[in-house]
Amino acid sequence: MSYVILTDSACDLSPEVLSSFGVAIKSLTFRFTDSDKEYSNDEMPVSEFYEQMRQKRVARTAAVNTEIFCEFFASYLKEGNDVLYLGFSSGLSNTYNAARLAAEQLAAEYPERKILTVDTLCASAGQGLLVKLAVDRKNAGKTIEEVAAYVADTRLHICHWFTVDDLDYLKRGGRVSPLVAMAGNLLGIKPVLHVDNEGHLIKVGTARGRRGSLLSIAQKYDELAIDPAAGTVYISHADCRADAELLAKMLKDRHGVEVEIITDVGTVIGAHSGPGTLALFFLGKER
Amino acid sequence: MSQNEKQNTDTFLDGQLLAKMAQGGAAQLHSNAEEVNKLNVFPVPDGDTGDNMRMTIESGIAALENSTSNNLAEVMEKLSHGMLLGARGNSGVILSQFFAGVAKGLSSYSKADAAAVGNALSLGVTQAYTSVMTPTEGTILTVAREAVEYAVARVTPDSTVRTLFSDLVKEMYASLQRTPEILAVLKEAGVVDSGGAGLFYIMDGFYRVLNGDEIAEIPAVEMTKKPVLDLSAFGPDSEMTYGYCTELLLQLQSSKVDVDAFDHTVITEFLEQIGDSIVAFKTGSIVKLHVHTLTPDRVLGFCHQFGEFLTVKIENMSVQHNENEELRQENGRAQRKKYGIVSVATGDGISEIFRELGVDAIVEGGQTQNPSTNDFINAFGRVNAEHIFVFPNNGNIIMAAKQAAEIYKDASIHVVESKNLGAGYVALSAMDPDAESEQVLLDGFNAAIETVSTGYVSPSIRDAEINGVQIRNGDFIGFVGKEMLVAAPDKSAAVGALAERMLADGRYMMTVFYGKDSDADERAALESYMQATHPEVEAYFLDGGQDIYPFILVVE
Numbered sequence: 001m002s003y004v005i006l007t008d009s010a011c012d013l014s015p016e017v018l019s020s021f022g023v024a025i026k027s028l029t030f031r032f033t034d035s036d037k038e039y040s041n042d043e044m045p046v047s048e049f050y051e052q053m054r055q056k057r058v059a060r061t062a063a064v065n066t067e068i069f070c071e072f073f074a075s076y077l078k079e080g081n082d083v084l085y086l087g088f089s090s091g092l093s094n095t096y097n098a099a100r101l102a103a104e105q106l107a108a109e110y111p112e113r114k115i116l117t118v119d120t121l122c123a124s125a126g127q128g129l130l131v132k133l134a135v136d137r138k139n140a141g142k143t144i145e146e147v148a149a150y151v152a153d154t155r156l157h158i159c160h161w162f163t164v165d166d167l168d169y170l171k172r173g174g175r176v177s178p179l180v181a182m183a184g185n186l187l188g189i190k191p192v193l194h195v196d197n198e199g200h201l202i203k204v205g206t207a208r209g210r211r212g213s214l215l216s217i218a219q220k221y222d223e224l225a226i227d228p229a230a231g232t233v234y235i236s237h238a239d240c241r242a243d244a245e246l247l248a249k250m251l252k253d254r255h256g257v258e259v260e261i262i263t264d265v266g267t268v269i270g271a272h273s274g275p276g277t278l279a280l281f282f283l284g285k286e287r
Numbered sequence: 288m289s290q291n292e293k294q295n296t297d298t299f300l301d302g303q304l305l306a307k308m309a310q311g312g313a314a315q316l317h318s319n320a321e322e323v324n325k326l327n328v329f330p331v332p333d334g335d336t337g338d339n340m341r342m343t344i345e346s347g348i349a350a351l352e353n354s355t356s357n358n359l360a361e362v363m364e365k366l367s368h369g370m371l372l373g374a375r376g377n378s379g380v381i382l383s384q385f386f387a388g389v390a391k392g393l394s395s396y397s398k399a400d401a402a403a404v405g406n407a408l409s410l411g412v413t414q415a416y417t418s419v420m421t422p423t424e425g426t427i428l429t430v431a432r433e434a435v436e437y438a439v440a441r442v443t444p445d446s447t448v449r450t451l452f453s454d455l456v457k458e459m460y461a462s463l464q465r466t467p468e469i470l471a472v473l474k475e476a477g478v479v480d481s482g483g484a485g486l487f488y489i490m491d492g493f494y495r496v497l498n499g500d501e502i503a504e505i506p507a508v509e510m511t512k513k514p515v516l517d518l519s520a521f522g523p524d525s526e527m528t529y530g531y532c533t534e535l536l537l538q539l540q541s542s543k544v545d546v547d548a549f550d551h552t553v554i555t556e557f558l559e560q561i562g563d564s565i566v567a568f569k570t571g572s573i574v575k576l577h578v579h580t581l582t583p584d585r586v587l588g589f590c591h592q593f594g595e596f597l598t599v600k601i602e603n604m605s606v607q608h609n610e611n612e613e614l615r616q617e618n619g620r621a622q623r624k625k626y627g628i629v630s631v632a633t634g635d636g637i638s639e640i641f642r643e644l645g646v647d648a649i650v651e652g653g654q655t656q657n658p659s660t661n662d663f664i665n666a667f668g669r670v671n672a673e674h675i676f677v678f679p680n681n682g683n684i685i686m687a688a689k690q691a692a693e694i695y696k697d698a699s700i701h702v703v704e705s706k707n708l709g710a711g712y713v714a715l716s717a718m719d720p721d722a723e724s725e726q727v728l729l730d731g732f733n734a735a736i737e738t739v740s741t742g743y744v745s746p747s748i749r750d751a752e753i754n755g756v757q758i759r760n761g762d763f764i765g766f767v768g769k770e771m772l773v774a775a776p777d778k779s780a781a782v783g784a785l786a787e788r789m790l791a792d793g794r795y796m797m798t799v800f801y802g803k804d805s806d807a808d809e810r811a812a813l814e815s816y817m818q819a820t821h822p823e824v825e826a827y828f829l830d831g832g833q834d835i836y837p838f839i840l841v842v843e
Contacts, residue, residue, distance in 0.1 A: 188798055188827045189716045208716055208738070208843050209796035209825045 003082035003144040009041040010088035011128040012266045021135045028268045033058045046264045050239040050275040059271035063094040069102035082114040090119045091199030116148045121199035125234040126160040126281040159284035160195035161220045163213035165276025192216045218250045224284035228255040238265035238277035300448045301398040302362035308493040313344045315492030326481035330747040339376030340485035346373020358397045363390045372661040378482035380686035388414025401446035405439040425470030427482030434459035452494040521605040529604035533583040536597035537574040546572045566668035627672025636832035644715040663691030674725045677702045680711035703732045709741030709841030742767045742840040782838045789842040800831030800839040
């Protein structure tokens, strides 16, 4: 039986990459607090978005709601496809829950179709990386159940290590506690964070300087990567491509690994983490 | 003076004589402290050995105030205890340890002859040596050891205390003159060892008293800074909200309590009902107390049942600026934390930056004003934590911090050996209040220190040639640790050249602390220089407000 893999815009994969994977997304939306205009992911170039944030405009995001998921899923179900939706971490957004409710509602309407949803507990290109691995399995002929099981088994091996330029963005969005933000926001001190097993953002440590934070992230790779020389590695960055390339070079120098994708941190994640966010994703022994 | 008494004075050292000799030693050092300060390896106006040793012995003298005892052991013990608490700088700590050793040697003597005093001096030397992790020859240690060995070897049954000190002082002077032969840095700078010189002046003063010379009165010294009082802050209609900062030293009295068995928590528990910000500890038979309360009369009344007061200080906190600041900080930490931090800092900017980094109590001081052992003990008392990490941030302050750590018992004290501002600043960023154990934190601090190098820019106060760097009086010099790197007539040129030297070998981050003596133009010049020549370096510019050094560069 044919099935499609679907995800949402938090995966931070470009339209080109998504189309090469054969994966469709629904976009979370954002708006600036000083305006009512609602934007979807692709309605504003990321460079402009971060420029607005630097100008102190505050962006808020909104989860995809159940109704939109119902329409989204139904469009595939109608054509006789089963649906496997891999959703943005429930620890960071209600989007996954909306998708799960949509799947429950649609189950009665399409009793002969399979509608599976998996909470990836991932974000940004970590979610993107997991989607990619799922697509690989699908292309290798695995069934929808097998792929869903694979995703559930693998999600806690997707390591997310990242740094931000200014913890105030995460604090404002309620993604880290004010106390953590204060301790990590001193001049020259950069936080090192990751996404934990519940899909929450956790500040793990601090580093001296931007370069120090990149080194800490590279050290996490040394420590945790399952296949450091040849594993699939993604990097996402919020308007700091040079740093992303520097990090890629550090990994290449240390392990000979080529980073497969360097992608933009999109508006959904970027609205919370701010310009200067730099994140590394890879398969590790544990998160 | 009868013949018999004269004989006695000459032959035996007793309590009153020791007290007079100590006065003489302090006076002699006082007159020469500035000269000792100038015996500085670098031509930087930051020498402080003379002041440190002077304040250390003066703290011992202060402990003898009102003492009428003629018992040698008692007087020596008081003197030495006062010096231990008042010790500042490495030379001050070594001096205090020397006297502590002597006090041990005399602990069973109500009066002592030359042989016994000689033995005690030998013990003093031993203790001075053991107080230093890696003793360096050519310093105060050598001067003390050689002089004591010389004098003790010449003790005969006919010796008197006066002849002992005559030999001691004579050889001490000779030994001092030899220090540049032992320690190359002294020779290069053309000076004798400053700590050795301080010890010489003290012992010389001791000898002068024995010799019957007139000794100068020591001018009264202000040992602690006066807080800023704003009397207009409390008027006829003011409401008493902050209470009184009440501090006292209570001498426990055998007539009132069992002094040895007395547990000061009795006082603490009472104070908790009528005040806060309570600090109390017992050293020997003395209880030291600090409390903020609306009813200081009740504090005095309660404590009076256990002894008599040595000192009492009661200040209305509405008019007492420093205390308000302290109170504000203390309100935030009613609960005992797992980890606390005490750091030395000088300059308003640096203190504020350190507070932001999580320092609970700042010990004022730095290069020119080294804090005493007691300053550290007081700071420990202001931090309510199980483990207290101490950042001395100056090589010359580490020993006083360690001495305080030895004495203080109400928390586990860990001295992090940060030898300069940069080391402390960078290590403090590794603070993690949720760390698993104190060892994890210590390892983190020590690892951080390893990555830092701190460079100082200062005016030079004399011509010199150090490390092959030609320096003229008035030049600006740049150095890292004990390594002189650059000298230039122009401040901006000096700081630029120092930055270049420090940024070799792939360093990627530089934090600059601006001192009082750098103006806006010089600061802007440095910032644009960095941007133009080192855009790859992450540079941060902070207003440190420190004296002496217009620029301190911290490179990682």
